[in-house]
Amino acid sequence: MFMKKMIATAVALHISVTAFCQLSGKLIDANEEGIPFANVLLLHTADSSLIKGAVSDESGKFNVGGIPRGQYFLRFSAVGFKTLETQPIDIGNREALNLGAITLLTDDVQLEYVVVRAEKPLYQQETDRTIVNVESSIMTKGSSALQVLERSPGVIVDRRDNNISFYGKSGVTIMLNGKLMRLPVAQVVQMLNGMSANNIEKIELITSPPARYDAEGNAGIINIVLKKNSTVGTHGSVSATAGYGWAEKATSTLDLSHGTGRTNFYGNYTFSHDNSHSNWFATGGQNMPAIGGKLAVDFLSSSDRLDNNHNLTGGFDTHLGTTTLRGNIAYNNSKSTFNTSNEATYRLLPDSIIRMQLRAVSKNNWESTVANLFLEKELSDRQKLNADLDYLAYRNNSPIDASAVFYDSAGIEVIPPAAAFSSQQKGRSSTPIEVVVAKTDYTNQFNSTFKLEGGAKATHTYNTSNSSIETLREDALQDTAQQANCIDMKETIGAIYLSFHWQPNEANSLQAGLRYEYSDTRIDADREENRVRRKISKFFPTFFYSRHLGHDTEVQLSFNKRISRPSYNDLASSLRYNDPSSVFTGNPALRPTITTNLKAGVVYQGYTFSALLSHDEFPIARYQLLENTQRDLMFVQPVNLSYQDNMTFQATLPFKIADWWTTNLTMLGGWRKFQLLHTDEKLVKTYATWSVNGSQTFSLKRGYAVELSGWYNAQSYDGSKKVAGFGMLNLGLSKAFDNNSTLQLSVTDLLKTMKIRSGFGAITREAYDLTSVVLYRSESAWKRIVKVTYTWSFGGDAGLRQRNTSADEERNRIRR
Numbered sequence: 001m002f003m004k005k006m007i008a009t010a011v012a013l014h015i016s017v018t019a020f021c022q023l024s025g026k027l028i029d030a031n032e033e034g035i036p037f038a039n040v041l042l043l044h045t046a047d048s049s050l051i052k053g054a055v056s057d058e059s060g061k062f063n064v065g066g067i068p069r070g071q072y073f074l075r076f077s078a079v080g081f082k083t084l085e086t087q088p089i090d091i092g093n094r095e096a097l098n099l100g101a102i103t104l105l106t107d108d109v110q111l112e113y114v115v116v117r118a119e120k121p122l123y124q125q126e127t128d129r130t131i132v133n134v135e136s137s138i139m140t141k142g143s144s145a146l147q148v149l150e151r152s153p154g155v156i157v158d159r160r161d162n163n164i165s166f167y168g169k170s171g172v173t174i175m176l177n178g179k180l181m182r183l184p185v186a187q188v189v190q191m192l193n194g195m196s197a198n199n200i201e202k203i204e205l206i207t208s209p210p211a212r213y214d215a216e217g218n219a220g221i222i223n224i225v226l227k228k229n230s231t232v233g234t235h236g237s238v239s240a241t242a243g244y245g246w247a248e249k250a251t252s253t254l255d256l257s258h259g260t261g262r263t264n265f266y267g268n269y270t271f272s273h274d275n276s277h278s279n280w281f282a283t284g285g286q287n288m289p290a291i292g293g294k295l296a297v298d299f300l301s302s303s304d305r306l307d308n309n310h311n312l313t314g315g316f317d318t319h320l321g322t323t324t325l326r327g328n329i330a331y332n333n334s335k336s337t338f339n340t341s342n343e344a345t346y347r348l349l350p351d352s353i354i355r356m357q358l359r360a361v362s363k364n365n366w367e368s369t370v371a372n373l374f375l376e377k378e379l380s381d382r383q384k385l386n387a388d389l390d391y392l393a394y395r396n397n398s399p400i401d402a403s404a405v406f407y408d409s410a411g412i413e414v415i416p417p418a419a420a421f422s423s424q425q426k427g428r429s430s431t432p433i434e435v436v437v438a439k440t441d442y443t444n445q446f447n448s449t450f451k452l453e454g455g456a457k458a459t460h461t462y463n464t465s466n467s468s469i470e471t472l473r474e475d476a477l478q479d480t481a482q483q484a485n486c487i488d489m490k491e492t493i494g495a496i497y498l499s500f501h502w503q504p505n506e507a508n509s510l511q512a513g514l515r516y517e518y519s520d521t522r523i524d525a526d527r528e529e530n531r532v533r534r535k536i537s538k539f540f541p542t543f544f545y546s547r548h549l550g551h552d553t554e555v556q557l558s559f560n561k562r563i564s565r566p567s568y569n570d571l572a573s574s575l576r577y578n579d580p581s582s583v584f585t586g587n588p589a590l591r592p593t594i595t596t597n598l599k600a601g602v603v604y605q606g607y608t609f610s611a612l613l614s615h616d617e618f619p620i621a622r623y624q625l626l627e628n629t630q631r632d633l634m635f636v637q638p639v640n641l642s643y644q645d646n647m648t649f650q651a652t653l654p655f656k657i658a659d660w661w662t663t664n665l666t667m668l669g670g671w672r673k674f675q676l677l678h679t680d681e682k683l684v685k686t687y688a689t690w691s692v693n694g695s696q697t698f699s700l701k702r703g704y705a706v707e708l709s710g711w712y713n714a715q716s717y718d719g720s721k722k723v724a725g726f727g728m729l730n731l732g733l734s735k736a737f738d739n740n741s742t743l744q745l746s747v748t749d750l751l752k753t754m755k756i757r758s759g760f761g762a763i764t765r766e767a768y769d770l771t772s773v774v775l776y777r778s779e780s781a782w783k784r785i786v787k788v789t790y791t792w793s794f795g796g797d798a799g800l801r802q803r804n805t806s807a808d809e810e811r812n813r814i815r816r
Contacts, residue, residue, distance in 0.1 A: 021448060022447065023065075024096070024099065025101070027061075027076060030105070033261055034056075034319065038060070040055065041053050041077075042072050043072060045070075051072060059324070066505070070090075081105065082105045082106070084105075095448055129223075132148075132202060135200075135202070140198065144192065144195060144251075146195075147748065149222065153693045163185060167648055169646075172222055177224070195270060199270075201225045206220050208220070210499060210513060211541075214517075234258045235257050235258075236794055239252065239253040239791040243785060244786060252270070263316065275306050278305070278777060279777055280776040280777070281301075282772050284296070290632035295347055299344045300343045303338055304339045305338050306336065310333040310334075322378040323375070323378075329370065329371045338361070344358070354408065357405050358403070360400060360403075373389045375387050382445040386441050390437040398429045400428075422473070424472040425470065428467060430467075431463065432463070433462070434462045435460070437458070451502075453498070454497060456496045458494050465489075466486050489522065490522050492519070497515040499542070508548075511542075512541075515541075523571060543560070554602070556603070558600075560596075563592050569586055570590055571587070583635065593620055607651070608650070611649050614646045619640070619644045620640060623637075624719045625720075625767040642674075647670050663694070664694065665692070667690070668690060672689065680764075680765050681764045689716045691714060693711045694710055695707060695708065695709035696708045707733075709732070711727050712727030720760060720763060722760075724758065746787050746789070747784055749778075749780030755776065755778075757773070
């Protein structure tokens with residue numbers, strides 16, 4: 001109640017009743033076709049100073065709002081057309097003025113093409129998000145989308161566990177062009193690692209998403225926005241990357257688009273090849289009866305990984321008067337092969353020793369197809385209605401074949417008596433998933449100050465999963481009931497939302513909304529303990545307020561509530577082989593996470609300062625350790641914590657030291673508190689943590705540029721696992737040529753510091769009294785990764801035209 005009164009008082013104090021006007025109209029050519037993406041500038045009549053700017057939409061319509069009383073004129077410009085200036089316009093006391101259709105004449109004298117490069121700051125702060133302008137970093141070309149994401153403030157990419165966290169929370173939603181990627185997180189990581197960053201325009205780090213977004217993702221949303229091209233004619237770009245670290249790397253990309261003014265066609269194909277290496281060493285102990293009681297363990301695992309990824313996208317959009325129709329289809333295919341070598345020493349206390357040499361070959365093959373159809377109808381100059389229909393099909397197959405040899409302390413081959421020490425094990429896991437999404441949205445711009453939005457969405461998902469682990473017993477491969485699973489899952493999610501945006505004057509902006517979501521999840525399994533019947537019904541409010549204090553200062557305040565539902569694979573207790581005594585599995589008892597966020601910030605002359613308070617109920621921590629009922633196997637599975645509280649402070653500081661030297665620095669620091677539920681001791685842990693991202697860019701003569709960038713994440717906790725600090729330093733050099741091409745050299749992990757130390761048992765007792773310290777070394781910790789990239793654009797500034805789809809919102813809850 002106090003917070004509501006405080007917000008209401010702040011709004012009442014700052015909102016004035018000054019009248020403002022909205023100018024609107026439509027730009028057309030001599031054939032009365034709309035001119036898209038034309039520049040619209042509002043200039044003061046007295047001195048031609050710029051007051052406001054806008055861009056016409058895909059049908060040629062434009063709106064310039066928040067105009068105070070006075071005399072102005074408009075200047076219109078577009079590629080291929082002559083610039084036009086209007087006669088002076090006296091706004092007076094009018095709230096709205098429609099100028100009707102305005103014709104631009106064709107410019108008969110044109111250059112073959114003009115390339116305009118505008119410098120954007122690397123980081124920009126808006127009310128609900130931080131924007132990372134990827135194109136402003138010369139490290140972009142030659143990098144993967146995952147590497148760019150890894151360099152973003154507050155983002156942590158765990159390459160060993162194939163997980164992504166944001167502001168210390170794993171419940172992050174990854175979006176592509178404003179829609180969720182409903183693929184397994186491990187596959188999202190793999191897909192982003194195979195996606196060329198050349199196709200990315202910007203990354204939006206959204207901590208307080210508005211009501212029109214799904215409420216999914218307690219950590220917030222990471223939205224990857226791809227480049228678009230809607231100009232008339234044929235355009236495209238080709239890019240090729242060659243590199244080497246532990247082994248060879250290669251990426252090739254082709255983008256094509258063709259526009260006729262009314263209809264545009266586009267396509268993109270990317271192939272990536274990555275031959276990499278990583279390893280980890282663990283030392284510790286445990287007390288497991290199935291192995292023989294108390295023992296100390298030294299474990300070394302080395303893995304050679306070969307990834308081949310294919311991404312193919314194609315689509316069209318067409319404008320038929322007041323109707324816009326779009327369609328696209330995207331196909332992704334990934335094949336990964338892991339050759340793993342494990343060497344372990346089990347010292348059974350007090351004096352027995354078993355040494356193991358294990359070789360495992362595993363594959364992770366997956367493909368997905370997403371089809372989308374989008375229709376938008378302009379009901380009037382102020383009203384729009386659109387509809388989305390999507391279909392997603394996903395297939396995954398992950399077999400593993402492991403064979404082991406055991407020796408005693410004298411080096412003689414033995415067969416240990418414990419059942420866990422089997423000389424051969426085979427695992428299989430297959431997961432087909434189908435998703436259908438229907439969505440509709442309505443927008444009404446009542447006047448220059450008030451906008452209303454509403455919509456509804458329905459999602460239906462069908463998922464089956466079959467998995468088993470077979471162990472060699474009595475000269476035959478056999479599985480047991482606890483090592484085999486077969487499940488069928490059906491889930492239906494319905495949502496409606498309503499929001500408004502009110503800008504009573506130039507200084508103040510208020511946006512508020514309410515979203516209601518209902519979900520019905522049913523999992524049928526061959527074992528009773530894996531069956532789930534769950535219905536969730538929740539309201540999710542959002543609130544945003546901003547006020548400009550002069551030309552260079554803005555204060556911001558936001559509040560929202562969000563949810564993170566367990567992913568399908570988190571709930572499904574499918575089994576995947578880990579080592580002789582443990583398996584990866586899901587947890588049907590997982591509860592969703594409900595998060596409440598309150599954020600305040602100030603933007604001053606480009607510098608950004610913010611504070612975020614959040615409370616999570618039942619946050620999910622993955623890869624935690626539990627004992628099975630029979631106490632002969634360790635489960636590595638996701639669990640709920642009781643709660644987690646976060647207080648996070650952020651500062652983004654851009655500096656221009658000289659005309660040729662710019663620097664950007666983002667610092668995050670804060671305090672976290674959580675309580676464990678899955679351990680014997682329901683431990684409450686409080687700790688402080690911080691991270692820093694920085695870059696130095698040097699723009700040299702003759703098109704040369706150099707960038708030095710780095711990041712560091714301090715010590716943190718993931719459930720009961722303690723993770724030490726880690727980071728890396730990167731170097732990039734680029735050369736721009738006059739033929740609209742660039743050549744870039746990048747060096748990843750310049751100091752070979754990508755080593756992550758973690759461990760269990762440091763803060764409380766774990767399953768089977770396990771204690772461990774694990775040191776993970778990524779490929780770049782062994783060999784610096786050096787890449788050379790050449791990019792050439794033709795027909796103008798070409799880029800990918802990827803349409804937003806509703807089905808993308810359904811991908812993120814599928815994991816491995």
